[in-house]
Amino acid sequence: MSKPKPARRRSRRTAASSNSYELYELSVQNTEAECDFIDQVWRQRRRRLAHHVREDFCGSAATSIEWVKRRRKNTAIAVDIDTSVLDWARSKLAERLTADEQQRLSLRKGDVRQVRTPPVDCVLAMNFSYYLFKTRQELRHYFRRAHRALVDDGLFVIDAYGGSDAFREMEEKRRVAGFTYIWDQHSYNPITGDALNYIHYRFPDGSEIRKAFTYDWRLWTLPELQELLREAGFAKVTTYWEGTDKKTGQGNDEFTPTVEGDADAGWIAYLVADK
Template sequence: MKKKKLPPFDRYAHYFRAVQSPEADCQFISDSYKELRGHRPHDLREDFCAAFALCCAWTRRNRHNRSIGIDLDQEPISYGQTHYLPKLRPEQRKRVRILNGSVLTAKVPHVDVVIAFNFSFCIFKSRLLLRRYFKSVHKGLRQDGLFILDAFGGSDTQEANEEKSKIGNFFYYWEQGSFEPITNEAMFHIHFKRKGERKREKVFSYDWRLWTIAEIRETLHEAGFRRTHVYWEGTTRSGGGNGKFKRTEVGEECYGWVAYLVAEK
């Protein structure tokens, strides 16, 4: 019998299935804003938006919602324009604006919430640059605005290693290629493997500094944010993350963790 031919490899579609959950992120954004501000936010800016899946999800969930995405790289933006934007109704599309530029210098209207997800701010390796970025976010927020970002850590991030997961009909690999204990710099790679094919190495790579939650909070305060909160993930019976995040000042020592940070202007 002839083998079924796989469709052409689409790195953004694989990335989306392996690491993104825009609907759950939007729910967290809306709920944490309501918890801290007493009402729901409508205007959102997604920094490091890449193919801006979250901007599209945000705009789709409420007729008053608007989104602005910023990314340096036109390639993922073009992917979003041809793959995600057409899935919105024409009226919804008008409420999404995408800018090809740097989050450090982009001129954008004030918003209720700025988000920076999937650890993208780790591109800034010095405290000076991180503070400069946080200051520009602070300036871009309305008076009662919130900045929401995510962070990761745990003992596994202090050494090179690779984690493999099965996602539907392919394998997803998250490789930490290196860890430098003096600078806290680390290289990360995403690989994919489809059935019957060779492993596709380094489909995405990230050259980051690993920031601790304490450093991120201190830098947020230095940039002008009045209060910062940490939302820690709950655990399943088997010890994995359960996808439910609660505000707390007490974390849990583990091999790997992901947390949301929320900063109040």
């Protein structure tokens, strides 16, 4: 599952010469589109722009990096539980950000269920990372923590995916920047809702990085997520559904608030929860 990026010219990447965090950024993330969406939502819902964000499950902190580059007043706190990805992110900061931008980004090792941070305008949990919380109790607890982390008119922005294909065991392949990204929906258990997914990478020389990333998730549905956000204390929850490109019949990257979606086989949506 991913937000596609345009393919680039052929490269000589191999499994041995590649870094999985970099491959992930290239193949999965579209941080500009994410930050555009945050700006859109703040303009529409609050008639102002957000300045201070917390990126939960930040990985390499790519969204926070895009955020602090975007405007001089912007700050970001990027939280991840994994020291190795934070170390990699830190090692890249000097080449990715100016000294001033680095000052406005804080990388924090911590568990999103426990971390304490100064109040922010917006908490983000992107690329479905919170699907790893598998019970209503665990997920509601995390949502409560996100609620508590916000200023009084703060917004919590998360994404979600679903549709009939989400429940199938299948692989989706896509060429990206000289390598192939493989999204492997490996197993799904309809009794528990558990979904085990992997990302693999394949290179032009035939080498592979198998199971570069593993996601042991529960497939949450939008009604469950809306209910849990309300139970966690959010005053209002709005679903932003993607429009359709008339020519291709595919998603057009434009998300608008709605209460009626269509029975698409594979959709991505955003949920915006008002404190």
